[in-house]
Amino acid sequence: MKEINELDLPDDVLYSEDHEWARLEGEIVRVGISDYAQDRLGDITFIEVPEVGDNLDLGEEFGTLESTKAVSEMLMPVGGEILAVNTALEESPDLLNHEPYGAGWILEVKPSDPDELEALMDREAYAEMLKGMD
Amino acid sequence: MAVVNAGMGAPISAHLTKNLQGRDARVTDLTGALGKLDLQGPHAANVIAQVLKSPEIVLAKLPYFSFKGHYDTQSSSDDVMLNDGTPVLISRTGYTGEFGFEIFMSVDRLVRVWENILSAGEELGAIACGLAARDSLRAGAVLPLSHQDIGPWPFINHPWHFALPFDAEQKRFTKSFLGDIVLKMREQAEHTCAFVGNDPRKVSIQEPAVVLDSAGSDIGVVTTCVADLAIGRDGDTIYSIASPDRPEGFKPRGLCCGFVRVKSKLPMGETVKLKDTRRTINVRIADDIRPHRTARRPLKEFI
Numbered sequence: 001m002k003e004i005n006e007l008d009l010p011d012d013v014l015y016s017e018d019h020e021w022a023r024l025e026g027e028i029v030r031v032g033i034s035d036y037a038q039d040r041l042g043d044i045t046f047i048e049v050p051e052v053g054d055n056l057d058l059g060e061e062f063g064t065l066e067s068t069k070a071v072s073e074m075l076m077p078v079g080g081e082i083l084a085v086n087t088a089l090e091e092s093p094d095l096l097n098h099e100p101y102g103a104g105w106i107l108e109v110k111p112s113d114p115d116e117l118e119a120l121m122d123r124e125a126y127a128e129m130l131k132g133m134d
Numbered sequence: 135m136a137v138v139n140a141g142m143g144a145p146i147s148a149h150l151t152k153n154l155q156g157r158d159a160r161v162t163d164l165t166g167a168l169g170k171l172d173l174q175g176p177h178a179a180n181v182i183a184q185v186l187k188s189p190e191i192v193l194a195k196l197p198y199f200s201f202k203g204h205y206d207t208q209s210s211s212d213d214v215m216l217n218d219g220t221p222v223l224i225s226r227t228g229y230t231g232e233f234g235f236e237i238f239m240s241v242d243r244l245v246r247v248w249e250n251i252l253s254a255g256e257e258l259g260a261i262a263c264g265l266a267a268r269d270s271l272r273a274g275a276v277l278p279l280s281h282q283d284i285g286p287w288p289f290i291n292h293p294w295h296f297a298l299p300f301d302a303e304q305k306r307f308t309k310s311f312l313g314d315i316v317l318k319m320r321e322q323a324e325h326t327c328a329f330v331g332n333d334p335r336k337v338s339i340q341e342p343a344v345v346l347d348s349a350g351s352d353i354g355v356v357t358t359c360v361a362d363l364a365i366g367r368d369g370d371t372i373y374s375i376a377s378p379d380r381p382e383g384f385k386p387r388g389l390c391c392g393f394v395r396v397k398s399k400l401p402m403g404e405t406v407k408l409k410d411t412r413r414t415i416n417v418r419i420a421d422d423i424r425p426h427r428t429a430r431r432p433l434k435e436f437i
Contacts, residue, residue, distance in 0.1 A: 045334040045361055045388045064412065066335055068266055068361065071412065091387075 001039055004130050008035040010101055014120035016077040017129065021101065022120060029078050029117070031107040033065070035100050036130055041067040044096045049085045049106060056082065058116050062107065065096070074106070078116045084108040135223075137170070137236070139280050168205060169244030173251060173260075174234030174271075176428065179436045181255035182224070182235055185247075188213050192224060193437065198430045201225035205238045220247060226433070229268060231275020233428040233436055266360070273392045274362030274374075274424035276328045283357045283393040287324040325399045326357070329406070329417040330372065331390035334361035336415075343410035345394045354396030356408050363388035365424050376426045390415065391423050 013021040019037035023030045038044065046066035056062050058079040065072045086105050089095060095104040111117070121129065138146045143165035150161045173182055183189035191213045192202055203214025203223045210221030223238040239247055252260055269279075278284045298317070299308045307314050336359045337343035343356040365374045366386030373380040400406070404419045428436075 043363075045363060048335075066361070068270070068363065071336060071338070073412075 002035070004127065007039065007127075007130070008101070009123050009127055011123040013101060014077070014117060014122060015126035016075070016120055018075045018077075020074060020077045022077040022117060023101075024114075024117060027110065028083060029080070029109045029111050030105050031062075031077060031109060032100055032105045033074065033096060034126070037072075038097050038100050038104075041065060041072060042069040043067055044093045047089050047093050047096065047106070049089070050082050052082050052085060054082045055080070055112075058113075066093075076109070077120055078109060078111045079113065080109040080111040082107055083110050135164075142281070167241055168238055169241040169247070170236060170238050171244065171248055171251070172228050172230075172234060172236050172268075173255075174228045174230045174232050175260075176233060176436055177255065177258040177260070178234040179433055181251060181258055181260055182237070183437070184254040185216050185250050187215050187217055187219075193433060196224070196226050196433055198226050201227075205240055207240070216247065216250070218246070218250070222247070228429065229277060230271035231277060231424060231427040231429050232271065233431060233433075269358070270360040270362045271364075273328075273358050273360045274365060275427055275429075276421075276423055278326060278328075278393055279358060283326050283395070287326065287395065324354070324395055324397055326393050326395050327400050327419045328393055328421065328423060329391060329408075330420045330423045331408075331415055331417040332367065334363070334388035334390055335413065336361055336390050337408045337410040337413065339392075341410050343408050345396055346407040346409055346414075348405070350407075353398075353406070354394050356392065356410075357395050358392035359390060359408065360392055361388045362391050362424055365389050372423070372425060374424050374426050376428060378426065389423075390417065391420075394419075 013023045015021050015034055019034045021032050021034050044065055044067045047063060049063040050056065056076045056079060058076055060076050060079070061073045062076050062082075063074050065074060085107055088103065089106065098104065136146065136150075143163050147161055147163035154161065179193060183193060186192050196202060201223055202211075204210045204221060205223045207221050214224060215221045220239055220243045225236045225238070227236050228234045237247065252262065254260075272279070299311070300306070301308050307318070337356055339356050339359055343359065344352050345354040345356060347353050364376075364386055365372050366384065366389065368381050368384070372389065373384055373386070375384075375386060377384075394406070394408070400419045402419055402421050405416055406419065407414050408417055
């Protein structure tokens with residue numbers, strides 16, 4: 001497992017306490033899991049995601065990640081309508097391990113309340129939270 | 135030598151001692167004195183050859199489930215030791231279903247042997263594997279875990295169907311014989327069966343997950359559920375990364391597999407549901423899971 005100072009924590013995304021990230025791109029929010037999450041889960045083998053068009057609330061479970069070590073739920077970092085899911089993950093779930101902020105993105109959401117993003121953490125705050133966990 | 139699951143040395147030693155009943159035998163629990171490491175995989179012979187003093191002697195005529203050497207300095211053979219003089223017992227066995235060795239030595243030599251083997255195998259890709267990797271391999275190889283998957287109830291089948299006086303439906307005996315009562319009881323008892331799923335999704339055995347039949351009735355519990363990542367489906371056929379007939383470009387996604395303990399014997403191929411608090415998955419009862427395993431293949435194919 002990576003040390004906290006070895007984690008890739010880009011500053012163009014916001015982080016949730018449950019280790020999802022959210023990146024505002026125009027009027028939509030792209031969602032994935034953090035480098036910390038993928039590192040702790042280990043090799044990810046399967047992902048379950050919602051249907052395009054589903055409406056989910058902030059904090060609601062939107063899918064599960066299956067890894068060689070565990071099964072983990074993913075929670076919405078912002079509520080809204082699912083506009084797209086990354087279908088490449090069906091065949092290549094390892095993208096979540098190798099490119100968690102790029103090709104391993106999971107969802108695109110049209111937020112019902114963009115102000116919910118303000119409750120998420122920036123890079124520094126998230127790194128500080130992680131230091132308190134390990 | 136009986137190699138038992140971690141933590142079971144004392145209870146099994148006590149059980150054997152209790153049942154000596156005057157026989158000319160002695161039971162010694164070696165738990166604290168004996169170290170063991172497993173070297174498994176297609177390069178196992180080439181790696182172990184680098185640390186053996188006389189690899190050409192040790193690796194000659196060493197078929198599956200045979201062994202050579204001794205872990206005790208006083209009983210050891212000059213032929214079966216490592217380059218550094220460590221006496222070892224080398225066994226063509228393992229708990230993965232794949233080609234490899236179990237290596238036994240005095241526990242005070244274990245760390246040094248571990249480091250030497252990892253170093254010698256670095257160029258061939260030798261890596262340390264954790265319990266989860268071992269667990270997925272042994273489940274795919276249909277190897278149950280003692281006191282988890284198997285216990286005082288039947289595992290799949292006894293091997294005597296061809297010889298016993300079954301009726302046409304193979305359910306009752308047509309005449310009495312010594313031991314028929316026990317076998318009848320076994321047929322009605324709980325059974326352990328292996329299963330394989332359709333993708334890597336697992337259920338938790340901690341909750342525990344239950345087994346449901348086609349009518350939705352609770353018929354048992356899940357005792358092992360892991361994902362064997364070396365296998366995948368192409369239609370109804372399961373291939374492994376070692377399958378010579380695997381489809382071109384085959385990239386396994388992994389399949390969930392393991393064992394269930396059910397109230398009565400289930401036919402091979404029967405579909406059941408495994409349900410935990412998170413999900414319900416369909417799996418099939420199977421008599422084999424990961425095809426083309428390498429454990430029994432001749433050693434000469436791997437050198």
